[in-house]
Amino acid sequence: MTGARDAAEIVIEAQDLRKRYINIQAVDGVSFQVQRGEILGMLGPNGAGKTTTVEMLEGLRKPDSGQALVLGIDAARQPERLKQRIGVQLQSAALYPNLTVRELIDLFGAFYSRRRPTAELIEALDLGERRDAQTKVLSGGQRQRLSVALALVNEPELIFLDEPTTGMDPQARRSLWDLVTSLRERGTTVLLTTHYMEEAEHLCDRVAIMDHGRILELGTVKELVERRFQELSVRFDAVPGLDDQHLRALPGVSRVMHEDGEVALYTQTVAETIGGLLAATRDLGQEPGNLAVRRATLEDVFLELTGRALRD
Amino acid sequence: MGALIALTVANIRSFIRDRAAIFWTLAFPILFVVLFGSIFSGNGPDSFQVGWVDRDGTPAAGGLRQAFAGVGLFELTDGEQEASLQQMRDGDLDAVIVVPAGLGEAIASGVSSGEPIALAVYTDPSQQSQSTTIQQVVGQVVSTTNQTLSGRPPLLGVDIQALQTSDIGAAAYFVPSILGMALMQLGIFAAIPLVEQREKSILKRLGATPLRRWTLVGSNIVMRLLIALVQSVLIIGIGAVLFDVTIVGSLLLVAGFIILGSVTFISIGYVIASFAKTEESANALTSIVQFPLMFLSGIFFPIEFMPDFLRPVATLLPLTYLGDALRQVMVGGAPFAPLAVDALVLGGWLVGSFLISARFFRWQ
Numbered sequence A: 001m002t003g004a005r006d007a008a009e010i011v012i013e014a015q016d017l018r019k020r021y022i023n024i025q026a027v028d029g030v031s032f033q034v035q036r037g038e039i040l041g042m043l044g045p046n047g048a049g050k051t052t053t054v055e056m057l058e059g060l061r062k063p064d065s066g067q068a069l070v071l072g073i074d075a076a077r078q079p080e081r082l083k084q085r086i087g088v089q090l091q092s093a094a095l096y097p098n099l100t101v102r103e104l105i106d107l108f109g110a111f112y113s114r115r116r117p118t119a120e121l122i123e124a125l126d127l128g129e130r131r132d133a134q135t136k137v138l139s140g141g142q143r144q145r146l147s148v149a150l151a152l153v154n155e156p157e158l159i160f161l162d163e164p165t166t167g168m169d170p171q172a173r174r175s176l177w178d179l180v181t182s183l184r185e186r187g188t189t190v191l192l193t194t195h196y197m198e199e200a201e202h203l204c205d206r207v208a209i210m211d212h213g214r215i216l217e218l219g220t221v222k223e224l225v226e227r228r229f230q231e232l233s234v235r236f237d238a239v240p241g242l243d244d245q246h247l248r249a250l251p252g253v254s255r256v257m258h259e260d261g262e263v264a265l266y267t268q269t270v271a272e273t274i275g276g277l278l279a280a281t282r283d284l285g286q287e288p289g290n291l292a293v294r295r296a297t298l299e300d301v302f303l304e305l306t307g308r309a310l311r312d
Numbered sequence B: 001m002g003a004l005i006a007l008t009v010a011n012i013r014s015f016i017r018d019r020a021a022i023f024w025t026l027a028f029p030i031l032f033v034v035l036f037g038s039i040f041s042g043n044g045p046d047s048f049q050v051g052w053v054d055r056d057g058t059p060a061a062g063g064l065r066q067a068f069a070g071v072g073l074f075e076l077t078d079g080e081q082e083a084s085l086q087q088m089r090d091g092d093l094d095a096v097i098v099v100p101a102g103l104g105e106a107i108a109s110g111v112s113s114g115e116p117i118a119l120a121v122y123t124d125p126s127q128q129s130q131s132t133t134i135q136q137v138v139g140q141v142v143s144t145t146n147q148t149l150s151g152r153p154p155l156l157g158v159d160i161q162a163l164q165t166s167d168i169g170a171a172a173y174f175v176p177s178i179l180g181m182a183l184m185q186l187g188i189f190a191a192i193p194l195v196e197q198r199e200k201s202i203l204k205r206l207g208a209t210p211l212r213r214w215t216l217v218g219s220n221i222v223m224r225l226l227i228a229l230v231q232s233v234l235i236i237g238i239g240a241v242l243f244d245v246t247i248v249g250s251l252l253l254v255a256g257f258i259i260l261g262s263v264t265f266i267s268i269g270y271v272i273a274s275f276a277k278t279e280e281s282a283n284a285l286t287s288i289v290q291f292p293l294m295f296l297s298g299i300f301f302p303i304e305f306m307p308d309f310l311r312p313v314a315t316l317l318p319l320t321y322l323g324d325a326l327r328q329v330m331v332g333g334a335p336f337a338p339l340a341v342d343a344l345v346l347g348g349w350l351v352g353s354f355l356i357s358a359r360f361f362r363w364q
Helices: A050-057 A079-085 A101-109 A118-124 A140-151 A170-185 A197-203 A221-228 A244-249 A270-283 A298-306 B002-016 B019-041 B059-071 B081-089 B103-109 B128-149 B170-188 B191-199 B202-207 B213-243 B251-275 B279-296 B308-314 B318-331 B339-360
Strands: A010-021 A024-035 A039-043 A065-070 A086-089 A158-162 A189-193 A206-211 A214-219 A232-237 A253-259 A262-267 A292-295 B048-054 B074-078 B095-099 B117-123 B156-162
Touching (some): A024 A050, A024 A189, A024 A214, A039 A050, A039 A197, A079 A086, A101 A118, A101 A140, A101 B002, A118 A140, A140 A158, A170 A197, A206 A221, A206 A298, A214 A221, A232 A270, A244 A253, A262 A270, B002 B019, B048 B059, B059 B095, B059 B103, B059 B128, B081 B095, B095 B128, B117 B128, B128 B156, B170 B318, B191 B202, B191 B251, B251 B279, B318 B339
Parallel strands (some): B048 B095, B117 B156
Antiparallel strands (some): A010 A065, A232 A292, A253 A262
């Protein structure tokens, strides 16, 4: 364990990063900091600017303006120096199809001055059985684990994971989460993008929600939820004849939302709201189907901020 | 250096495990050599067309002519020296024998001045078995004649002159030509894995490591040069074993042109990779480049046999010059251009393609 001195060390400092492609402002003024040993999750719909932001931090793209200070290195000025010390997993990157798992890890190891033994990585990512399989015959989840192994080959201080559990079954996802958590315990900083709310909630110390090239919210999951939703939501299947005007008039209701035929009433006084709802439906000779009470989740925050569901 | 070696080994492994690449770069050219060599070399001729230039004009020279004609292997054609040599250059004669003036007088007097009177025999060293046979026959006729004349110091000698004909043997023509073609394919096919690796973001992933780009390019070139070495050994070996085509020129020059040609075509491969967006378009573009090069560069038949309107095209294509250079240095083929020009044209294509790909190649 490292001391409190290290815990306050800033590993990533993005200062007003901007990047424009021909007719799209992909990243439009992004600033944030990540501390050593922290796991930061980036959430956002496709095209939100997550990948471009991450690639500027990795030294793969130069920002039009702003600065990316990563491990104290200006990523745009000294990308080679930075690349020695970070680990990168790209979502889209395929691997040499005709090389085996072991050959590929050995190959990537040869690019770095510091390296972790291949056998150890194969063990850590549970690839032992596929050690001598060519990468083209690996399953999606195995391929994903291999690409994480490649990101760890130089014992990086900071690792970037782009949707690392996409295509993994729930068990593999859990074991990857354990691996990421153990990395944090060793003092490794992790920046990951994800589509999975559960992943962000379970794994990330803080979450940044991006859309249209900007960070809309940044904080712990709890903070993000509480910042927007002090209330609980009372949910039920829409009842014919009960319109928004009636619903808003129910006791305690602050907001009414609709989602796929479901109604959500946001309230701080659940019992009174439900009582009022039941009375109102009884008057119509009906009852609210699938009645449930829920605390707002990251998903709700995301939906509220971007107008889109997380998994889109 | 470690990265360069590791990447080269990885490239070679990838290549060896790619059956299509193996076929096109190794099996295909070998198939061509064997096929064309067998079709065209066939049986050697039963007799040789030999030009007879009699500058002596005495009955003694006529007797010598009869001696040669009597062997049966030679079909003699009388002519003037220059005209006969030109016929030989054009491939109409296999050899020319020149009888020097003064032969009859020397035989009549029976006295030798010590120096034998030499018959000048022009043969084509690039056609090894043929020129050897002709020289043996000439040697035998001359020694028989010397015995008959029983002059103590032999009166007649033989002065072998090398003369390049355009009619080098079919196999001798094909082996270096197909080696050139194979090097061309090896080079331009560099485009396909490159575009594939770009399309699949492998290049991008490598870009996220400290690996330098020159190392990446360098390892591709080293790998292809190693494969070029294998190709050359196989093709030259098969040419030697099956068709008696051996290298007559300098091995250093042969190696030099193999390397220059490979590197030139690899840069042309990079040009293709600069403009092909997808693997499919890279495949299409390599075919578009490959086939005209194959058929318009004098690989399968000499450029002289091409229709007039196509010849200017041939004089622009780099494979024309690689094939020409390899034929010259490997089997002593008739030059289409001087070796220095071959090297210059290839070098020009190399520099041009390098500049174009440096300007237009995209890593992602």
